[in-house]
Amino acid sequence: MKKTGKLNKASRQRKLLELLEADPFVTDEDLSEKFMVSIQTIRLDRLELGIPELRERIKQVAGKNYQKVRSIVGTEIIGELIDLSLGERGISILQTTPEMAFSKTNIVRGHHIFSQAESLAMAVIDADVALTGVSNIKYLSPVRAGDKLIAKAEVVRVRGNNHFVHVKININQDQVFRGKFILVAINSK
Amino acid sequence: MKKTGKLNKASRQRKLLELLEADPFVTDEDLSEKFMVSIQTIRLDRLELGIPELRERIKQVAGKNYQKVRSIVGTEIIGELIDLSLGERGISILQTTPEMAFSKTNIVRGHHIFSQAESLAMAVIDADVALTGVSNIKYLSPVRAGDKLIAKAEVVRVRGNNHFVHVKININQDQVFRGKFILVAINSK
DNA sequence: CTTGTATTTAGTACCTGCTACTAATAATTA
């Protein structure tokens, strides 16, 4: 029984990382009480681990879904848009997490993969807003929580307001998904 | 030409609201420079408009994203399951909200509709875990934020581990979506 | 047991971005 009581430095720092990962909204004071050490110790720990202060952490959480979402002209995209040639192609990365998966099998639910593909397809279309008309998709192999999904979208044809986009998603070199979307553009003018 | 120069109180406060709506990450100091008034004036304005301080604003943005991610990403079934005959059919209801929609057009993003359909399709399958193999879907008409989506799923054929499920989504009497899914069951035994 | 090193605690000065308050000054309106 060595559950309670003070931890040594290494285990405290391990716990600290976990704790702040799970909940970044904790002050040094809270942490010092939780670990039964002084505030200064917590600050030394953060310094050694390279963890920023509370306000910085909150700003990061806020910025993640904001800065990127806003900067891409209001297009909410699932995953991180890392390359984009409007009207031609685009690439996004989605880091999957345990919350996206079935807890039993650790396999990522299909709609997350679909969402990444569809939102990327929309992002590459050179139009204010796009609606999905039709899509034809195939999941080639299961995705596990933690896998990093790399989606590549390519506009293959444009006919009036209809945009034909192909999206492929890979994990490393293995293709796990492919989808054909027909998107309908709506020009707000 | 009255573009530049100081604004009067009313217009300044209108601008202030807009500005902070678009970008909440601005300090009073930044604002005081932008409007060419003292910091105290900005603070009086915020007080009158009921706008919280920078740190509080950031915290709100952070909290929103946190909740959003947890609630959208973490749910087993998208929508509310109101009827289910395992292996045969099921019905779910999804109340759409403005967050699910493009802010410009108020039209609900397709992947939310897809998610409702897919998760319902999975729920009706009489198996521990199911994966989507293929799907073929069509959005028939746009869904607006606030619309209540009623999804009906029906298992049309079972061949080994492959389950063929059709899903239709209606708003009142109008069909807005149809999808054919081939789900692959995995029995964990 | 003592010496040396690692770890922890204490304390101070300073920082940002505020709140809450008082008081004075400038601009506008009646």
Added chain:
DNA sequence: TAATTATTAGTAGCAGGTACTAAATACAAG
């Protein structure tokens, strides 16, 4: 011109820190 409204100035205090110095404590090895 007087009254009212809007703006500016300044002070004290707060949260949640950084950055630094110095002292106390713990633990290991000779």
